Amino acid sequence: MNPWDATHPTTISQAKEKLKQFKDLEPHHIELIGTGFDHTVYAVNHQYAFRFPRRKMGYEAMLTESNVLHQLVNCNLPIPIPQPVYSGQASQDDFPFVGFTLLEGNVLTDEDDTALVSKEGKRLGQFLKHLHSLNVTAPPDHLNRLSIKVRKPKLIHALQHVQSFLPKAVSNQLNCFLTNITTSSNPKGTTFVHGDFHPKNVVVKNGFISGIIDWGDAHIGHPAIDLAFIFMAIPGENREDFFNEYGAIDKQTEEMARFRALFTSVMLLQYATDMDDDNVKRWALVGIENALE
Template sequence: MANSNVWDAEWEVSEEIASQLIYGQFPQLSSKPIRSLGHGWDNTVYLVGGEYVFRFPRRKVAALLLNMEGGILPKLAELLPLPCSKPLFYGEGSSEYPSPFLGYTYMPGTFPIGLTDTERSLSAAKLGEFLKKLHTFPLEVAREHGAPKDHRNLNDIAARKEKMLRFLSDLKKYVSKEEYTEIEDYLQQLDLERVQPKEVFLHGDLHFKNMLVDETGKISGIIDWGDMNIGHPACDLNIAYSFLPPAARSSFFAVYGDVDEETKILARLIAVYIPMLILLQAASDGDTNIVDEAKANIKRALAD
């Protein structure tokens, strides 16, 4: 039977299988307990002894990118002003689970869920600095390690808008009439059809479930780099709209640098698009906290 949702897993890895794989291939970890940290679209995640995080791909596309992560992430650690995942353990699949997997240093922090505007504003300059540095990573180095060109055709706003209207129909039963109308009106009024292509090195999947904050609510790390690619900077700049309140965006761009109007339009569109997808999966999983945060991301992205 075909998968009914784009986020459905091609492979599942239970805690029992994860334990067998980790302890069998890395016996030095066998005294450390393992517990689930949940899953996203691409990976199931386990915490080992409070020191290491292991990501097990749920889909073939995620498995293909592990070698890229292993080559690029150590280089990024030297460049970026925020901590990022560092791969340490390179695992191989088995008869019970066919994919390679990676273990990383554990990064403390929590997802930025339910933060106030004041708390979010604390991270504006740091996020601007982070993306400014990330987007200067040499493209030739990224390509050498397998970073693909963005396959999502983000420059085509008209196609993205059409896709989002279809997703909006699926969302209708999970959002209020006012929320539905706000998103629909935004999309219908969007008349730019395409932006000029640009190429920088991207995280590629920057949203609240791939960001960590400390006890004050300030950004403390960026995780899940499996979608690294070369494409339009608006893909990552979406967080200026989905994560930051309107009053903090000037501080972000003052550090990141000047951005043209087309890029801002695309960044805002992605800032609505990604939370729509997160909302759909969270609603399917019955995760009301993520549903509420995704809705708040969309509302923030649409605010001026």
């Protein structure tokens, strides 16, 4: 079985049946807008995004997402986030599901312009500075997301599957980085973070970021987990606008953010090659190159 396959897929006809519990949504206009690692997402009546868990881990993430989004409703973040509206009941052996406001646009990986994020450094700096200052109740990082000791072997294993897609110079640079990086444990953190900030969770419209989605990995941890997106999506020479807004970071935080950027990008590359997704593959390769700058 492909590790990305769903244990609980939801077809359009199944989604329509589940949505009948919400009388105010009838009649339904429904279309598939995304199939992620953990959820199948349908746009309903051009207003809402309904997320149906594809596996148990997706259900657990959905509970976290719903919890934190309710807390963030009145926080006035400078980049839009989904607003929770509907909470659907499970049917038979399936999972419950949720409906959020639909953020207009496409996910970043659908965009051809891989330099697009560079012009959004200032807004991203404002967004993450605000987010990381919030007092939100969320679970701790029990997955060791920033533990180089735990994640480095997984990264090396994944590299064996995608090494052939990397230019030789990039491959050599990446191997050098992994050889020299300090093997540290998961850092203690007290910051509220998104926790899964990467190109598939960023929405873009008309060349600008229009939303940040998929908050199922939000937790109390270390800000480097979110800063990784800056290192994978913005080339080194263009990061000044971001850090002018966010503030300076220390060397240890930078090293962890770069490592996480590489880890996420390599995992996205493995996903893209398994799923034959050229768009995600393009952004994953750019993410690796940017993180090494």
